Amino acid sequence: MEYLEFKIRCLEPYREILMAEMSEIGFDAFLETETGFDAYIETASLNRTELEIIFQKYSREASLSVREGLLPKVNWNEEWEKHYEPIIVENKVYVRAAFHPPQPGFEYEIIINPKMSFGTGHHATTYLMLQVQLELDHKGKKVMDAGSGTGILAIMAGKLGATEILAFDIDAWSVENGNENFQINGFEDITMHTGTIRQIKPHACFDIILANINKNVLLDEMEVYGSSLADNGHLLLSGFYETDIPDLSKKATEHGLVPIKHCTRDNWAALVFKKGMKDFHQDW
Known part of the structure; x- marks a missing residue:
């Protein structure tokens, strides 16, 4: 062959x-x-x-x-195996493939066999999302992972205590891969769906929405994120450069979302917004 x-x-x-x-x-x-x-x-x-x-x-x-x-x-x-090494996030999360041995001493371990899907933790945007998730209380929360890729962020949400998780992606191979990763990590109750947020049409008001996609998609879907978020809920975004922060922040504020935090890594950025805040401050 x-x-x-x-x-x-x-x-x-x-x-x-x-x-x-x-x-x-x-x-x-x-x-x-x-x-x-x-x-x-x-x-x-x-x-x-x-x-x-x-x-x-x-x-x-x-x-x-x-x-x-x-x-x-x-x-x-x-x-x-030549090209994929485990990664460590904030000395708390150990992300590895199934062929890597476990590593004791970490609070959380995530096993990702990514195949063709995006989201191994190696890319700066995935790393940033995991980093920010660690700072946010997920216990008992409803979480949406839009553009889920390998499912790594949904898995992190589950390990942090989220009780209801909706994950979806537009690519069939990502959905297949994500569902495999959910099984590997012991989350048989999570199922990744195929489609965009408008095709999925989520009905629940989510406490946390995760979206690591790209700037154009984020801008296009910002209104839907805002309407799908519960009052005082948090929106975590990445997949864009530091120079894109003003455009995304402007769009988010048009839909009642207030920026409370941003962080960067290798010129890539992550943004956190809260819905329904009157004052601009970080409260978590």
Whole structure:
């Protein structure tokens, strides 16, 4: 079985978008790199017309460059293990894959086998979301994880004591992967659904909404986040750069959400809002 390897260089915000689009046309393995990612597909499965459409679509805006090669055989488990190391968040959370040994001494352990899904904790935005979650009381709370990816944030919410968790993603492979990760971590009662927040149409008023997506989606869905959040509830956002904070804060305040905290990592940012606050202060 021969595989084609495509070494993709692109701007950071387009990495996950390109991986998602390429997975839809048959690419079945991805390895993130410092400048983009490597993508793999069986030679017989490649539709070059569909691939060219994707490359042309993002060529200019993503500063895309591509190098193609042929691989005779690939041991994907071996390749994955070469590129995936455990991470530690705030000396409290240990995130590992199933093939890594447990590590004693941490308050929380999360097992993530991400396959093609976004959210291993390695990316700055996922790290920031986990970091902020640790500071927020989840006990007995209703939590929504929008654009859940691997399900890592929903799992963190469960480990922090949330009693009701709604998770969903637009990509079928993320949903499959997320549900596997829920099972691995002992959360059989959580099910990831397929769709956007408007397609899911959540009816409950959530105490916490988590959304690690991208700036454009966050701006587009901000009104729905606001209407889905209970009074005094918290909205945690990431997936954007530090320079995007003013635009997102402005949009959020239009829907009754007050910024109470922000943090950054490697030029990426996370924002926390509270619904129904009259005064601007951090209260947790």
